[in-house]
Amino acid sequence: MSPAPAVVVPESAIDAAIDQFNVFYPFPLDTFQREAIRTLLHGESVMVAAPTGSGKTVVAEFGIYDAFRRTGRVLYTAPIKALSNQKFRDLRAIYGDDVGLLTGDISQNREARIIVMTTEILRNMLLQTPWELDDVECIIFDEIHYLADPDRGTTWEESIILCPDHIQLICLSATVTNAAEIAGWIGRTHREIRLITHDERPVPLALYYFHDDELATVIDHTGATVRDFSRVGGEARRQPGRSGRRQVPARALHAQDEPQPREIVDVLAKDDLLPAIYFLFSRNDCRAYAEQLAMMRPTLASGDQPVHIEQILETYLAVMRPEDRALDQVEVVCRLARCGIGFHHAGLLPILKQLVEVLFVRGLMQVVFATDTLALGVNMPARTVVIGRMTKWDGRRRRTLIPNEFQQMAGRAGRRGMDQFGHVVMPYSPMIPFRDMLAVATGDLHPVQSAFAIRYNTVLNLWDPPEGDRVRQMLRRSLAQYQTGQRVRIIEADILEIEAEIAGLTEGRREEITQLDDSFEEFRSIDRRLQTARHELRRIQQDLAAVRLASTTSTPWTEPGRQALRRLFRAAPSGAVLHVRELGWCIFLGRGTQGGVGLVLAASDARI
Structure with a gap:
């Protein structure tokens, strides 16, 4: 979208307006607060990323103050009802009946110039009654890092995507590692926005x-x-004593x-x-x-x-x-x-x-x-x-x-x-x-990742037969699509860089590379022949081991079976000489007992 034209305001007038606003606070405004307010007075949108408790809400309060001075309307969105209710009380104490509240269960003074609401209410207005925002000059998105919430992050994305161009945005976020990416997406989806970051807490x-x-x-x-x-x-x-782990003393556990x-x-x-x-x-x-x-x-x-x-x-x-x-x-x-x-x-x-x-x-x-x-x-x-x-x-x-x-x-x-x-x-x-x-x-903070998911009521509200181009446009403008595109561009840049490095390595070395390719091919051929030879060697060694075993354990006569031995031992006299495979040469002593075939005398007394 085309950015809104910048407002040309003399620096002296901006400084005077900031000093006038600072009177409402018992402390001097920090540099990042003054810079954000200066950005707003120039007519630009602003995103402030600062630690919790550092005073970024002051920027939102100036946005309300400035819109109120210019007789415009302003919407303040918050992620939870507790925050909406508290902000309503705070603003009501300053602006009186010019403040309204819209949450899931409360609708109070909805025609007021300053309306505090949950983000779901704003999204529903943008989908169902967008004309209600024609006279709105500024929308404040508090806790915008809620974009990453698995259940409600989609609501934030849809609200920013559907927000009309003429509305100035004030986005407040806790410190996140990819604040520049979020600001880049908002600038591409809605209108140009300036990112202001602050890393120091006023109270360590x-x-x-x-x-x-x-x-x-x-x-x-x-x-x-x-x-x-x-x-x-x-x-x-x-758990002490688990395999692969050092034994831990009992007293340490x-x-x-x-x-x-x-x-x-x-x-x-x-x-x-x-x-x-x-x-x-x-x-x-x-x-x-x-x-x-x-x-x-x-x-x-x-x-x-x-x-x-x-x-x-x-x-x-x-x-x-x-x-x-x-x-x-x-x-x-x-x-x-x-x-x-x-x-x-x-x-x-x-x-x-x-x-x-x-x-x-x-x-x-x-x-x-x-x-x-x-x-x-x-x-x-x-x-x-x-x-x-x-x-x-x-x-x-x-x-x-x-x-x-x-x-x-x-x-x-x-x-x-x-x-x-x-x-x-x-x-x-x-x-x-x-x-x-x-x-x-x-630990390092996690980046905000889109939780965008298209929902049935969004499709029903945006569907324009027969093609549904507004739904496609919603998908194309989502943070999820923007982050995916960013990652694809980074990967493409990495590929180009690697290809350039490869091209630089091969430049002027064609003959060497060809020789190396031939050498690699010859090496692979030798390696294949070596593997074949090793396989043949293992087969020969197995055959040799079998021959050796047969030569040490076999006899020149046929071994009789168990029944043949029983018949032989019935008539064999004591003192007959026998050869037993396990014991060698033995002397027959008599018929066996307890299931044995016979008793023999060898180097050690044994029964077969």
Whole structure:
């Protein structure tokens, strides 16, 4: 598609607009934020790839601010409802009734100038009612690395492919290794987009290993390795004495119990490392661990925090119906909240998720047990993050976390302007060795790979009889097709390079190559004759061995059978001389017993 014309704006006006926007924040904007905003003011689309918690959301907030100034409409898309609901609350506090919300179960103020929605809602609008986007100036795609999600990545691709040309895009992504490839695809599919990357976190992270009731620093906030536990963890999976493996001492295989949340929280509280988010991958575990901690630690709230907690609880309970307030989920969340403890997952009622988020952000909740959906952009930074499990069930199998998932969760540690650096804790596990945990925590990020799959409703909405060209166009413009084309071009370039190297090697050496070919052919002929000769030699050696065996074991007379021997021994006198194949020459002593033919005397007494 042809790119939109760039807007010519004086640099002085751009700087003034950025400074005016910066007034809303208690910190100066970073260089990458100013550069992204400058790109937007020039009328270009922008993609920002930066670590979790580095402030890339500021760029999206400027896009909303700028569109609002110009009386345009803006759409903010998010991958999960929790993030959509939180962004709606944040924007509603600034822009009031000019903000609407569209999710799968909520439709509020859909004619507003600023609409927060899930990506599925945007895709459905683009397929079914595209005219609703005629007055939209900007669309924000938060967490665009969700393109790789096996279940929902297709929705993101379809939304970008179907997005009208006149709309300016703001794409926010966590740090990925192929951000340039994603930006290249968006630029080819929609319109030219500028990629801005940022690798530094405003709050550095330190990595810890919880083992033997001790919180040990593994990597400090400068990136230096402090301690190594390479011989610890995974004892339950080792099997001593297996063939081909070194015998492991029994004492080295002693598996300790997995540390309980109370033990970890006690140490965090003692070292002043709360509030903390404790990530798990099961909704049931989140609730069970929270209740277990509340039983062991009746309260983590201190000072006047219980008073403020009670006030917020009363505010939320007041807007709920009596039958809702009697729900078990509501009672449990409120009881735990009074202890300064919470849990958060997609199965909670929206109002309860909002309650937990508000209490945690205001510092009234010290520990929240949450699934990894909380890591997807929900603004709940903590001083410490505990990665409670290093494996997860992804809907198909239980697997180890990948570095992208680990860093997404770890990015919630460290509150800008409040913490000098954030803390990430990995608890000891008897099932996973420490070295495997460290490989996940420090490993290279995986690239975003397209999960595009054509779906029936897409075909039905795009089908234009008789050929279905719009469906084909969708396939041709997908990220999957773009990445496949990129790989094909790389392979073709490699082939051309190899062919050029071969041509360079053979240049001016035709006669030598011909001589070498003749020599190779002669070598192959000699090798074939050698193999034939070796085969004939083995056959002759086998025949010779057979002849030798026959010459040492055969006799010049015919060997009688067993029945003939019985008849002979009935009349044979004692002292007769016999020849036995196994014993040689023997003296006959008499008829045999217990099934034998006869008794003989040889070098050793024997029975036949």
